[in-house]
Amino acid sequence: MQLIDGKLVSQAVRNRIADQVKHITASGKRAPHLAAILVGNDGGSETYVANKIKACEEVGFRSSLIRFDNTVSETELLAKVEELNNDPNVDGFIVQLPLPKHISEDKVTETISPSKDVDGFHPQNIGRLTLGMDTFVSATPQGILELLDHYKIxxxxxxxxxxxxxxxxxxxxxxxxxxxxxxxxxxxxxLHSKSENMKEICRQADIIIAAVGIPEFVTADMVKPGAVVIDVGTTRVPSTETKTGWKLKGDVKFDEVAPLCSYITPVPGGVGPMTIASLMINTLKAGQK
Structure with missing residues (x-):
């Protein structure tokens, strides 16, 4: 069994991007610019956005953070999105989810220009992905592809x-x-919540990608020996073992599944670090348009 080290691969991706940014700026062009819109003060969202800005600094990107209170109107938020769409100095931007209930996430996503949609959520970019065309691939799937490629799986x-x-x-x-x-x-x-014979189907898999959001959903009796297991889950569960009172659990029951696997991602430290690295990949692509 080999652990797939998302931190290692993420750092390799960032180093690669940083080298490319140095070449861009050395040629007299400006560095790519990523903007982020943050609504409210949700702790998880604050952390995610702070990590994204830190990653921008590390690779040499410019970054901007635009904050709104929870009470911001949908009209005001959409106006800011349109402003960023039309700003030639911003190459790509994200609107951090979730948003307050009075704001339509679909409407916000559809308003973002597909050419600046570095999250890869716009219907046009999803359509291009489906057709196999060049586009912005959403961060987590792209991160998983990077992991599989790095380990030559x-x-x-x-x-x-x-x-x-x-x-x-x-x-x-x-x-x-x-x-x-x-x-x-x-x-x-x-497979999904309505699938039948789930364990039997999983036992046929050479590769399992678990993205169901249920802690320790995948157990040893669902995995055949030698399988590759990619665990996307990151659920906070109560814990008496940590100072915070909680810890992250994946969708895979790691201790019993890992001995069966040829490769497996841990939680944390597997897929998670790759999401921000993938956002950096998309921002570089947006900057090179």
Whole structure:
């Protein structure tokens, strides 16, 4: 069993991007510029955005943070999105989710210019991804592809089971793994809450990508020996073992599943670090338009 080290791969991706940014600025061009809109003061969102800004500094990007109170109107937020769409000095931007209930996340996503949608959530970019065209791939699926590529994990012709069908992870992941590409060319099965014979299907998988959001959902009796297991889950659960009173659990029961695997991602330290690295990849692409 080999652990897939997301921190190591993430740092390699950042180093690669930093070198490219040095070449860009040395040629007299400006560094790519990422802006982030943060609504309210949700602790998780604050942390995510702070980490994204830190990553920008590390690779040499410019970054901007635009804050709004929870009471901001949908009209005001959409106006700011349009302003960033039309700002030639901003290459890409994100609107950190979740948003307050009085604001339509779909409407905000659809208002972002597809050419600046570095989260890869715009319907046009999802459509381009589905067709196998060049586009911004959403961060978590792209991060998983980077991990598979870095560890030279064979995917062509393999049976890949994706557990979960969310628009952010499961659905785009299943599309990417089935496409004629490397990593890819897999035979893909998507499992979800209505799937029958889930354990039997999982036991046939060469690669399991668990993105269901239920702590320790994947157990040893669902995994065949030698399988590759990618754990996307990051759920906070109460814990008496930590000072914070909680710890992160993945979708995989790691201690019992890991001995069966050829490769497995830990939580934390597996897929998580790759999401921000993937955002940096998309921002560089936006800056090179």
């Amino acid at each position: 064979e995917t062509s012709g393999k049976h890949c089971v994706v557990i979960g069908r969310s628009n952010i992870v499961g659905r785009p992941m299943s599309i990417l793994m089935s496409q004629k590409r490397t990593p890819g060319n897999a035979t893909v099965t998507v």
